[in-house]
Amino acid sequence: MTTDQEAFDALIAAEQRIEPRDWMPDAYRKTLIRQISQHAHSEIIGMQPEGNWITRAPSLKRKAILMAKVQDEAGHGLYLYSAAQTLGITRDEMTEQLITGRAKYSSIFNYPTPTWADMGAIGWLVDGAAICNQVPLCRASYGPYGRAMVRICKEESFHQRQGFEILLTLMQGSPAQREMAQDAVNRWYWPSLMMFGPPDDESPNSAQSMAWKIKRFSNDELRQRFVGMLVPQAEVLGVTLPDPDLRWNEETERWDMSEIDWDEFKEVLAGRGPCNAERQRNRRTAHEDGAWVREAAAEYARKQALLPEL
Numbered sequence: 190m191t192t193d194q195e196a197f198d199a200l201i202a203a204e205q206r207i208e209p210r211d212w213m214p215d216a217y218r219k220t221l222i223r224q225i226s227q228h229a230h231s232e233i234i235g236m237q238p239e240g241n242w243i244t245r246a247p248s249l250k251r252k253a254i255l256m257a258k259v260q261d262e263a264g265h266g267l268y269l270y271s272a273a274q275t276l277g278i279t280r281d282e283m284t285e286q287l288i289t290g291r292a293k294y295s296s297i298f299n300y301p302t303p304t305w306a307d308m309g310a311i312g313w314l315v316d317g318a319a320i321c322n323q324v325p326l327c328r329a330s331y332g333p334y335g336r337a338m339v340r341i342c343k344e345e346s347f348h349q350r351q352g353f354e355i356l357l358t359l360m361q362g363s364p365a366q367r368e369m370a371q372d373a374v375n376r377w378y379w380p381s382l383m384m385f386g387p388p389d390d391e392s393p394n395s396a397q398s399m400a401w402k403i404k405r406f407s408n409d410e411l412r413q414r415f416v417g418m419l420v421p422q423a424e425v426l427g428v429t430l431p432d433p434d435l436r437w438n439e440e441t442e443r444w445d446m447s448e449i450d451w452d453e454f455k456e457v458l459a460g461r462g463p464c465n466a467e468r469q470r471n472r473r474t475a476h477e478d479g480a481w482v483r484e485a486a487a488e489y490a491r492k493q494a495l496l497p498e499l
């Protein structure tokens with residue numbers, strides 16, 4: 190008689206999907222709730238840095254593109270919250286965890302966006318890093334998560350391309366525009382490398398997540414892949430990646446790079462980044478200001494339920 194654990198292990202070994210109704214170890218469920226809810230929070234909080242420029246975009250076309258992108262991020266958050274809910278956590282619980290500061294979201298969204306060029310750097314670097322991290326997640330062993338990633342990755346590639354195009358336009362502009370673009374790349378490059386998580390030897394979740402085929406590659410492997418993608422694109426843009434030690438090592442077949450400032454990473458994760466408090470406050474205010482909508486929708490649903498079946 191096959192035990193539940195043996196059946197689960199066989200599905201994982203056979204590269205099969207685990208679905209919500211399948212038996213799964215509590216620890217697998219817990220890890221997925223942790224990662225998927227944090228991923229969803231990241232998408233929702235990630236709307237703020239870019240939302241900052243919707244009313245100040247330099248043209249109607251740029252405004253329309255940016256609005257579409259921010260709207261996409263909201264949709265990504267909803268897909269991911271829905272995927273997390275299939276594991277038994279409610280939307281209210283996840284929202285409460287976020288607005289009370291108990292939930293993590295990606296460190297990258299705690300940095301300010303002082304110039305329009307930040308919209309280009311976020312698209313090119315942050316969405317570019319997201320693509321490197323999210324494409325393998327399309328093959329995550331948990332069905333709802335992998336399937337949500339397929340749609341998200343298609344939209345993410347549009348996000349990355351529009352960011353690249355903003356930077357290319359600036360780099361083909363005046364000296365001041367070129368300087369603005371380079372300044373934004375200087376500010377976003379290192380935080381985008383931190384998106385992939387701590388070094389592999391300081392990543393407590395990676396080994397188990399990879400054994401369960403949630404995570405397909407390690408943090409450092411994806412970071413290397415991302416840098417390898419950036420180098421030729423930076424040349425086309427004419428921007429300089431702000432790492433004087435960055436070079437391809439023929440011997441190790443890896444990118445040598447300067448040490449990432451992991452103290453900064455830890456500070457941001459501890460809530461002491463440049464914009465953590467502001468992001469938290471904005472999300473909490475949006476939730477409080479939206480209470481009347483939720484109440485009205487609930488009252489409407491209650492009244493609908495009282496109507497006789499037609």
Ligand code: 3HC
Nearest residue numbers: 224228231293294295296319383384385386392393394395
């Ligand atoms: N920001 C915040 N927390 C981070 C982090 C980051 N950049 N990198 C790692 N952490 C946290 C982890 O959550 C973990 O804490 P926890 O155990 O309390 O959850 C701790 O640091 C140790 O890290 P590990 O490497 O052990 O953790 P993971 O195995 O979970 O790996 C991860 C971290 C690579 C971020 C992984 O969780 C992951 O791939 N998540 C899904 C993708 C995601 O969330 N991306 C965030 C950006 S979303 C985005 O970019 C949207 C786009 O539209 C712009």
